[in-house]
Amino acid sequence: xxxxxxxxxxxxxxxxxxxxxxxxxxxxxxxxxxxxxxxxxxxxxxxxxxxxxxxxxxxxxxxxxxxxxxxxxxxxxxxxxxxxxxxxxxxxxxxx
Amino acid sequence: xxxxxxxxxxxxxxxxxxxxxxxxxxxxxxxxxxxxxxxxxxxxxxxxxxxxxxxxxxxxxxxxxxxxxxxxxxxxxxxxxxxxxxxxxxxxxxxxxxxxxxxxxxxxxxxxxxxxxxxxxxxxxxxxxxxxxxxxx
Numbered sequence: 136x137x138x139x140x141x142x143x144x145x146x147x148x149x150x151x152x153x154x155x156x157x158x159x160x161x162x163x164x165x166x167x168x169x170x171x172x173x174x175x176x177x178x179x180x181x182x183x184x185x186x187x188x189x190x191x192x193x194x195x196x197x198x199x200x201x202x203x204x205x206x207x208x209x210x211x212x213x214x215x216x217x218x219x220x221x222x223x224x225x226x227x228x229x230x231x
Numbered sequence: 232x233x234x235x236x237x238x239x240x241x242x243x244x245x246x247x248x249x250x251x252x253x254x255x256x257x258x259x260x261x262x263x264x265x266x267x268x269x270x271x272x273x274x275x276x277x278x279x280x281x282x283x284x285x286x287x288x289x290x291x292x293x294x295x296x297x298x299x300x301x302x303x304x305x306x307x308x309x310x311x312x313x314x315x316x317x318x319x320x321x322x323x324x325x326x327x328x329x330x331x332x333x334x335x336x337x338x339x340x341x342x343x344x345x346x347x348x349x350x351x352x353x354x355x356x357x358x359x360x361x362x363x364x365x366x367x368x
Contacts, residue, residue, distance in 0.1 A: 194246065194249075196242060196245040196246060196249065197242060197246070200238055200241070200242045200245075200352070203238065203352075203356060204235055204238060207235075207356065207359055207360075210360065210363060211363065214363045
């Protein structure tokens with residue numbers, strides 16, 4: 136965490152340099168989050184399909200396990216959201 | 232996802248034990264079948280398990296799969312029953328080479344193995360859920 140910069144204090148030119156650097160050094164936080172949410176959505180769709188397949192003679196154990204996986208990944212997402220929100224609230228409570 | 236490997240492995244075990252139960256049910260149902268499509272009495276079937284690398288989790292951790300349903304070639308039981316339509320000229324009928332008690336024991340083993348896999352699954356899920364509580368006050 137040595138490269139934390141408070142971008143608000145920089146001039147516009149330097150700010151665009153910082154954001155450009157971020158793009159070079161890999162995915163930003165927002166992209167990582169979007170990827171993760173996309174994956175969770177995919178798992179939810181898998182669970183949906185597994186339940187639909189049950190009607191046409193699918194495997195019960197497989198369907199239940201896919202549903203459990205969907206539940207667990209969803210719980211993980213909710214937990215991440217809770218932590219993010221509490222961090223945000225902590226910052227908003229900060230005295231200036 | 233990496234943390235789901237244990238669930239894939241448990242799922243493969245559940246599927247394999249389910250297939251074993253299918254075979255045992257077939258043996259039980261046909262314990263007295265003297266006629267089959269191939270001719271002759273029903274022959275006992277048995278599952279062959281093999282450890283396999285699952286597509287979703289390559290590496291050291293192996294799932295299990297039923298690779299073959301083998302036929303048991305032990306001799307048929309000869310029962311004296313002259314009134315039976317399939318009796319030979321001495322009055323003996325060839326009955327399937329199935330021992331109901333042996334099948335019951337196999338069934339209990341399949342059921343226990345299934346339970347064990349379910350326990351593995353539940354315990355792993357409990358561990359996953361506990362992980363989410365890390366650092367929570």
